[in-house]
Amino acid sequence: MSPEPDARAKTIxxxxxxxxxxxxxxxxxxxPTHVFELRQLLPTVRSLSEAIIGEAVKADASNGFSVSCRSGCGACCRQLVPIAEVEARLIRDMVEEWPEPRRSRVLARFAEARRRLEEAGLLERLQHCETVSDDELVPVALDYFTQGIPCPFLEDESCSIYEERPVVCREYLVTSPAENCTRPTAESVRRVTLAAKVSTVLTRMGRDPATELTRWVPLILAMEWADEHPDDLPQRTGPEWLREFFQRLTGKIIPPPRAPEKEKPRRRPAR
Ligand code: SF4
Structure with a gap:
């Protein structure tokens, strides 16, 4: 990474x-070089994720594996969707700002999903799994999928928040027949393999770098989770956020960016 500071424009x-x-x-x-919240970095994070996904899709296509995901196929939207806390708060704020009746319609779907989770004995497990490892998550995810609860944003089997969908949703692409996704197994579903998962990086951003624990939120509980957890993520400058992001993405230590050079005082011309 080679940063080029531009002190006048206050960007880097x-x-x-x-x-x-x-x-x-x-x-x-x-x-920006000034301090800001992680959510302002989301457009950048999403486009980096799309770049990684694009390379993986290209590599698969050159090996004869084409993506089979299509609009109108929402089988994967009945899976447990682990999102970053910054995305949970974004979703809460987005829905709260929607005009009626869209807002109430989606809130009703969240409430119905919660009722079904409670009925299936899954609600409490999901409410306390923010920091579980991927391995611990598997049995919860399997039990969740058997319930067939659609994501509250799924409309006519398509994502109604496509531009704002979480990074993990962008990363889920398959090359196996679409119908296999209704009963997915390790053998029947072939996912596009990514070189790095930006969604996992995002679940760690702003948290103690000494810990490798993720901190994620089930999308299905995003509204209540965001209400119960005030935003305690730090604010950082653009270079600091980028440094953390790429350190976590690559697992390598990246030196701090150079501070902008101060302008040298001009010499007075000799009289
Ligand atoms: S946010 Fe959109 S893509 Fe993600 S699970 Fe929900 S409906 Fe599907």
């Missing part, structure tokens, strides 16, 4: 050239 541009397990990633990223 980083030219990123990475090799993620053999997958190249090149991007030019411009961020």
């Amino acid at each position: 541009t980083a030219n990123v050239a990475l090799n993620l397990s053999g997958t190249p990633l090149r991007a030019e990223i411009t961020v």
